[in-house]
Amino acid sequence: xxxxxxxxxxxxxxxxxxxxxxxxxxxxxxxxxxxxxxxxxxxxxxxxxxxxxxxxxxxxxxxxxxxxxxxxxxxxxxxxxxxxxxxxxxxxxxxxxxxxxxxxxxxxxxxxxxxxxxxxxxxxxxxxxxxxxxxxxxxxxxxxxxxxxxxxxxxxxxxxxxxxxxxxxxxxxxxxxxxx
Amino acid sequence: xxxxxxxxxxxxxxxxxxxxxxxxxxxxxxxxxxxxxxxxxxxxxxxxxxxxxxxxxxxxxxxxxxxxxxxxxxxxxxxxxxxxxxxxxxxxxxxxxxxxxxxxxxxxxxxxxxxxxxxxxxxxxxxxxxxxxxxxxxxxxxxxxxxxxxxxxxxxxxxxxxxxxxxxxxxxxxxxxxxxxxxxxxxxxxxxxxxxxxxxxxxxxxxxxxxxxxxxxxxxxxxxxxxxxxxxxxxxxxxxxxxxxxxxxxxxxxxxxxxxxxxxxxxxxxxxxxxxxxxxxxxxxxxxxxxxxxxxxxxxxxxxxxxxxxxxxxxxxxxxxxxxxxxxxxxxxxxxxxxxxxxxxxxxxxxxxxxxxxxxxxxxxxxxxxxxxxxxxxxxxxxxxxxxxxxxxxxxxxxxxxxxxxxxxxxxxxxxxxxxxxxxxxxxxxxxxxxxxxxxxxxxxxxxxxxxxxxxxxxxxxxxxxxxxxxxxxxxxxxxxxxxxxxxxxxxxxxxxxxxxxxxxxxxxxxxxxxxxxxxxxxxxxxxxxxxxxxxxxxxxxxxxxxxxxxxxxxx
Numbered sequence: 001x002x003x004x005x006x007x008x009x010x011x012x013x014x015x016x017x018x019x020x021x022x023x024x025x026x027x028x029x030x031x032x033x034x035x036x037x038x039x040x041x042x043x044x045x046x047x048x049x050x051x052x053x054x055x056x057x058x059x060x061x062x063x064x065x066x067x068x069x070x071x072x073x074x075x076x077x078x079x080x081x082x083x084x085x086x087x088x089x090x091x092x093x094x095x096x097x098x099x100x101x102x103x104x105x106x107x108x109x110x111x112x113x114x115x116x117x118x119x120x121x122x123x124x125x126x127x128x129x130x131x132x133x134x135x136x137x138x139x140x141x142x143x144x145x146x147x148x149x150x151x152x153x154x155x156x157x158x159x160x161x162x163x164x165x166x167x168x169x170x171x172x173x174x175x176x177x178x179x180x
Numbered sequence: 181x182x183x184x185x186x187x188x189x190x191x192x193x194x195x196x197x198x199x200x201x202x203x204x205x206x207x208x209x210x211x212x213x214x215x216x217x218x219x220x221x222x223x224x225x226x227x228x229x230x231x232x233x234x235x236x237x238x239x240x241x242x243x244x245x246x247x248x249x250x251x252x253x254x255x256x257x258x259x260x261x262x263x264x265x266x267x268x269x270x271x272x273x274x275x276x277x278x279x280x281x282x283x284x285x286x287x288x289x290x291x292x293x294x295x296x297x298x299x300x301x302x303x304x305x306x307x308x309x310x311x312x313x314x315x316x317x318x319x320x321x322x323x324x325x326x327x328x329x330x331x332x333x334x335x336x337x338x339x340x341x342x343x344x345x346x347x348x349x350x351x352x353x354x355x356x357x358x359x360x361x362x363x364x365x366x367x368x369x370x371x372x373x374x375x376x377x378x379x380x381x382x383x384x385x386x387x388x389x390x391x392x393x394x395x396x397x398x399x400x401x402x403x404x405x406x407x408x409x410x411x412x413x414x415x416x417x418x419x420x421x422x423x424x425x426x427x428x429x430x431x432x433x434x435x436x437x438x439x440x441x442x443x444x445x446x447x448x449x450x451x452x453x454x455x456x457x458x459x460x461x462x463x464x465x466x467x468x469x470x471x472x473x474x475x476x477x478x479x480x481x482x483x484x485x486x487x488x489x490x491x492x493x494x495x496x497x498x499x500x501x502x503x504x505x506x507x508x509x510x511x512x513x514x515x516x517x518x519x520x521x522x523x524x525x526x527x528x529x530x531x532x533x534x535x536x537x538x539x540x541x542x543x544x545x546x547x548x549x550x551x552x553x554x555x556x557x558x559x560x561x562x563x564x565x566x567x568x569x570x571x572x573x574x575x576x577x578x579x580x581x582x583x584x585x586x587x588x589x590x591x592x593x594x595x596x597x598x599x600x601x602x603x604x605x606x607x608x609x610x611x612x613x614x615x616x617x618x619x620x621x622x623x624x625x626x627x628x629x630x631x632x633x634x635x636x637x638x639x640x641x642x643x644x645x646x647x648x649x650x651x652x653x654x655x656x657x658x659x660x661x662x663x664x665x666x667x668x669x670x671x672x673x674x675x676x677x678x679x680x681x682x683x684x685x686x687x688x689x690x691x692x693x694x695x696x697x698x699x700x701x702x703x704x705x706x707x708x709x710x711x712x713x714x715x716x717x718x719x720x721x722x723x724x725x726x727x728x729x730x731x732x733x734x735x736x
Contacts, residue, residue: 003439003687007493014489018482021543025478028549036464036548038471045729075735100733101315101400103465103556107623107637110552112465117317117400118729119467134635138556138625140311142318142735143243146633 037113040094040122048072048098059083059161062092067161071095073102073115076144078135083150085127088157092124103138106152114139127154184437184685187275187360187428189349193680194277196270203285204266205587210292211262212580212665215573218254219658221247226612226651228631229558229619229644242306244629245736250303252312253328256568258299260418261331262292263576265338267421267583268365271428272342274681275362276349280341288337291330298327309736311627313411314387316403319732322391325383332376332383335417339369357690358700360441361428361683367448368420370702374709375413375456382406390732397728401468408459409717416455416484418568420448422575425528426495429579431684433525434518436502439494441690445699447487447494453709454484457716464551473720474548480716481546488539495532498684523598527578530606531571534613538566541617556627558647559620562613570609574602577661582678584665590672598664605657612650619643 028034048054053070057079060068067089072079074097085091095104097115104113104121108131113121135150155161188194196204224234224247233244241247265288273280301323302308308320314328346358346366358366382403389395427447431438438444460477463469503514519525541563544550554560581598585591592598620626622639630636630644690696698704 003497006497007439007443010493011486011490014486018485018489021547022479022482025547025549034549034552036471036474036552037467038469038474040467042468042725042727075733100318100730100735101404103625105556105623105625110549112552112555114463114465114467114556116404116467118727119401121467134623134637136623136625136635138628139315140245140248140318140627142733143245144735145245145627146629149633149635 034110035123037121037123041120042118043096043120045096045098045117048096053094054096059085061161065089066092068092068094071104072098073104073137073148074098075100075102075142076137076148078104078137078148078150081135081150082153083135084153084155084161086157086159086161087127087130087154090124090126092122094120094122096120100141101139102141102148103136105136105138107134107136109133130154130156183689184687185441185689186683186685187438187441188277188362188683189275189353189359190277191683191685194274196273197279197282200273200280200282200285201587203282203289204270207262207266207289207292208580208583208587210296211259211266211576212662214254214258214262214296215576215658216662218251218259219655221251222255223651223655225251226654227648228629229615229624229640229651230648231631231644232648233629233631240304243309243736244632245311245627246303246306246309248627249309249311253299253303255573256418257312257328257331258296259576260421260568260572261335263579264369264417264421265289265292265334267579268369268424269338269341269345271365271424271681272345272362274683275359275365276345278345278348281344284337284341284344288334288341291334291337295327295330295334298323298330300327302327306736313407314383315407316387316390316398316400317730317733318736319391319734322388325388325391329380329383329388332380335369335372335376339366339373342366342369357692357697360438360444360686360690361424363445363700364420364424364428364448367452367702368417368424370706371413371420371452371455371709372417374452374706374713375410375417378406378409379411379414382410395728397730399726399728400730401466402724402726404466405459405463405469405720408462409456410459411462412459412481413455415564415568416451418572420451422531422572423447423491425575425579426491426532427498428684429682430495430525430528431498431502432682433522433582434499434502435505436498436500436684438684438686439497439501440688441686442688442696442699443490443494444686445690445696447490449699449705450487450490451484452705453712454480454487456709457713458484459717460720461546461548461551464548465555468724469720476716478546478548482543485539485543485546492536499529521595521599523592523595523602524578524581526599527574527581527602530602531574531578534566534574534606534609535571537613538563538571542567554620556625557620558616558624558626558643561626562616562620565609565616566613570606574605577602577605580661580665582682584668585672585677586679586681588669588672589677590668590674591676593664593667593672597660601657601660601664603657604660605654608650608653608655608657610650611646612654615643615646615648615650619647
């Protein structure tokens with residue numbers, strides 16, 4: 001019957017389309033080096049304020065054209081909230097949460113992490129152009145979730161980025177807002 | 181056309197005892213009531229993206245996130261499972277032409293009602309504004325976890341009822357193939373049984389004792405992983421009852437036939453095998469899970485796309501046969517000849533069309549490269565309103581247009597209003613999804629009270645407005661549905677209601693010899709599914725060092 005010929009043809013094409021999509025993923029991973037965040041260590045969320053590197057969140061130069069941005073998320077702010085990095089450099093974001101689950105998404109990029117208490121999140125990114133991006137908490141984290149954000153200012157390549165450190169972020173925004 | 185085979189034991193009809201029908205009727209009423217309750221908050225959530233807050237109009241509502249919790253819990257948990265708890269046992273009873281177990285039927289309804297009471301108590305009192313994903317260490321009141329656990333228990337009791345009916349039937353019909361409608365109904369909830377175990381463990385072993393003070397701390401990555409262990413398969417638990425309608429009932433409703441018995445059974449087996457070992461694709465952005473595990477789940481997610489592709493073929497073929505029998509000619513002429521005046525069919529045809537977009541965006545979510553751009557942006561609710569929010573919801577609305585008359589004996593109040601509801605909802609959905617999808621590509625965050633956020637982006641303006649406009653139109657569509665169903669129940673004419681479930685027939689009969697009868701060995705397939713789950717989750721679960729670090733936070 002003709003219908004079974006169509007059926008086989010449709011399913012065969014379907015398998016090839018799915019396989020092609022999967023191969024595109026392999027290509028993106030191998031050739032373009034697009035990796036997901038993976039295992040980057042554990043931490044006690046109650047000790048974030050005294051555990052390196054999170055005791056001093058900030059932007060650090062780790063080598064020629066290499067930076068590390070250390071960020072702590074807590075209800076309802078990022079520390080630091082204003083981040084300056086140069087375009088073209090390899091930037092590793094290392095982040096964690098001191099209380100509940102938060103999101104960490106630099107809008108307009110593929111830098112997209114979950115901050116989960118007890119876990120260290122890490123991924124690397126290279127901004128190709130100068131500009132400003134919002135840093136968003138995109139996971140619901142309580143009443144003040146929609147006030148939790150930061151900014152990433154991408155400077156011209158070669159700009160001298162001063163070491164930006166914030167003091168250990170131990171005062172919670174949550175405690176402040178929750179009293180309202 | 182050659183001889184056709186029925187997908188039920190007795191094509192002439194089977195009437196469930198009136199008392200059992202009544203229980204099923206009340207079970208679906210709970211579902212549709214939850215749909216209505218949830219969409220009010222859906223409207224508020226959508227308008228918030230357009231910069232408009234209507235929270236002041238909700239008496240007793242304290243926060244946006246309380247409303248968002250109500251929207252998620254009512255619309256994707258209570259609505260879907262209440263419907264399925266009634267629909268699947270009804271289909272099984274009809275397929276096997278035998279009554280259900282009254283005690284189990286009542287206990288399933290009782291568990292559902294008790295669960296609802298506890299959840300309503302928790303959510304209405306702002307004791308559980310943790311959203312339906314319930315991520316620890318945000319902590320809800322114990323009634324919330326216990327209530328949701330009872331809802332899960334009600335689904336298990338519904339499955340037990342179907343399995344008892346199946347066992348009874350097998351005893352009386354040794355060596356026979358299971359009637360197809362019964363087979364797909366039972367297999368749908370069998371998959372859900374396996375899928376629901378991790379969330380039951382999450383709630384009963386970790387979160388409930390933690391809320392009651394019996395555990396000081398939990399490991400948030402572990403509980404989150406248990407949630408998504410269930411959480412991808414749960415979407416198939418919502419979808420498969422809709423597929424039951426598309427495969428087994430819609431062909432009859434459009435005057436077509438279901439093309440193949442074995443093909444249909446294989447699709448359900450694939451869902452049983454592949455729905456569950458895919459959860460890590462919801463956790464691509466998570467720390468603490470290796471890229472290898474994520475890649476394995478990504479590949480399996482591509483795999484579970486296949487039975488949906490197969491469904492597209494089978495359902496379209498059934499529709500085309502119906503359209504051609506009604507006189508449709510040419511390549512696409514059959515489409516015009518489909519029964520576009522039948523609201524039950526139209527709602528489901530529109531559900532299928534939107535599901536094409538839902539499926540395509542789902543494949544993009546599974547692709548971890550794109551996932552990094554769209555994860556937790558409004559892209560994701562844009563996607564799932566085209567799956568559970570339309571493929572499932574519109575199908576359940578379409579089914580209601582014959583099911584409520586069938587269960588009440590009253591004919592549908594107004595065909596025209598019902599048609600208007602389906603079209604309105606779909607048009608609203610497409611506008612809404614266009615807004616959310618495009619906003620998500622620009623980073624617009626989901627689950628966020630945008631109307632009062634302290635940041636914004638010019639790129640989110642138009643998407644936000646489309647979200648608000650589309651959401652409002654969707655809301656109007658559901659209100660029309662509510663009007664039609666409400667008026668049918670209280671004022672429908674007491675004649676002319678359908679006397680039977682619209683069961684289809686198949687072009688190819690179930691084979692009695694060869695490999696096909698092995699498809700009916702559900703126990704073996706269930707064991708295979710468990711093996712695959714262990715392969716996909718075992719390495720992570722064994723290698724993961726559980727460290728309870730988080731006390732509860734009530735930041736709402």
